[in-house]
Amino acid sequence: MKTLRIQSICRKAIVIVSGTALFLTNAAAAKGSYFFDFASDPREEGWAFQASQNEGGMSYNPAEGYYLDKGGKLISPEIQCADDRFQFYRMTFESKADSESYYAVQFADSNGDLIVADNYASVYPSEDWVGNDVCFRGRERGVSFKVLFQSRGDISVRNLTIQPVSNKDVVAWADRLYATLPEHHYHPHADRWKHIPKTMAKLRTGEPLRVVMLGDSIVNDTFNSLWEAFVKEAYPQARMTVVCSVRGATGAPYYQRGEHFKVYVEDLEPDLLIVGGISNGGTTEPLTNLLDLVDRTTGCEVLLMSGPMGPDWRPHADGDFTTPLPVLTPPRRKVYREMKLLASQRNIEFLDMYTIWHAYLAQSQKPWQWFHRDRVHACDRGKQILGRILKRYFQP
Secondary structure, three states, X not given: OOOEEEOOOOOOOOOOOOOOOOOOOOOOOOOOOEEEOOOOOHHHHOOEEEOOOOOOOEEEEOOOEEEEOOOEEEEOOOEEOOOOOOOEEEEEEEEEEOOOEEEEEEEEOOOOOEOOOOEEEEEOOEEEEEEEXXXXXXXXXXXXXXXXXXXXXXXXXXXXXXXXXXXXXXXXXXXXXHOOOOOOOOOOOOOOOOOOHHXXXXXXXXXXXXXXXXXOHHHHHHHOOOHHHHHHHHOOOOOEEEEEEEOOOOOHHHHOOHHHHHHHOHHHOOOEEEEOOOOOOOOOHHHHHHHHHHHHOXXXXXXXXXXXXXXXXXXXXXXXXXXXXXXOOOOOOHHHHHHHHHHHHHOOEEEOHHHHHHHHXXXXXXXXXXXXXXXXXXOHHHHHHHHHHHHHHHOO
C-alpha cells in the first residue's frame, strides 16, 4: 500500500510511493467528511508542508504560548464544517513514528482567520503501523478546519478519515479510551451545586444553557476532553452550548482588563462562566478583579477551577518514558487553597482540579509524561481524565 512518510520533518517533506492503491476523491464528500489515503503526492490534493518555526528553540502557538518547537507540519486542505457549528467529529488514521509526534485540528472563521481554540494531541511513537481513533468538536464561529501532522523526526501516515458523529458515538469513543487508563476515583461533594442552581435547573428542564470556558491552554485541553458529551448523556433534555474562550499562557491578569473582559467574556453572554487554568497568577487579586467585573456586567453563575496538568513532577530517570513509577504523595499549592477561600467568600462554586488531577497522577504508576504531549499539556489520555472529573462533577 502507498503511504506518506515525512522524513526529518523539521527540514523537508519526502513522499515515498510504492505498490498500488486506489485514491478516493473528496469532491462529493458531505460537509465535515474527508478521506485521504496518502496514495498520491499530498501536495497535488492541497496539502502543504510548513518547516519548523525555530528548530531546537522556542515557538509560539496562540493556544499554548511559547514552548519548545514541535517540528515541521504537513497541513491538510481546508475542510468545510458541518452545518451544525458544534458538530462532533471522529477522525481515524494509521501512523508510524520514531519519536513523539502530534496531530492537530485548527478551525477558521468566515473571514478565514484562525480560531485560537485548537485541538492538539500526541501521535505516539511506534515501529509498526498503529491505528489512531480520536474525536473533536466544532467551534462556534468555525466554518472550516484543517488537520495537521507535526514531528521533529520521522512520521508516516495513511488512511485518514473524518466524519461527523453523534453525542452517543463520542461517549462510546471516550469509554473505549478510558478503559485503557487507570481507574479514576474522584467522588464529588453532595452540595457541589449550591451556587449554580440556575445552571442545574436548565440542564434538567432543557432551557438553553450557554457555558463559556475562560482561561489558557489547560482550559483548552479541558474543553477538548469533550466533557459536555457526558453531561448531555446524563441530562438527555439538556440544550447546552459550550464555548472555549482562551489564549495560550493567559489568565485572570489579562482577562481582568476591561477591553479584554468584554471580548472574552461579556460579548459571549455566558449563563455559566467556568474560569480555570494554570495562568491566573500567584495571588487571588486578579481573580477578584475579574469576578468583580462579572458581578457588574453579566451577573452569570461562576464555577472557579484550580489548574490541573502542568509539568509531571514525579521523580524519574532522564529520558525514560517507559518505566512505571511508584505510588507517590502529590504536591500542594498555597494559591489554590486561597482560591478555594475566595470562592467561599464570593459564594461561587469551586472545583479543585489541581488536587484531584495530581492525586490521580500520583496513584497512576504510569511512566513519566504518559498523560502529557509535552512538558505541560495533556495528550488524549490526560484529556480523558480531565473530562471524567467534570463528568462526575455534573452527574446526578
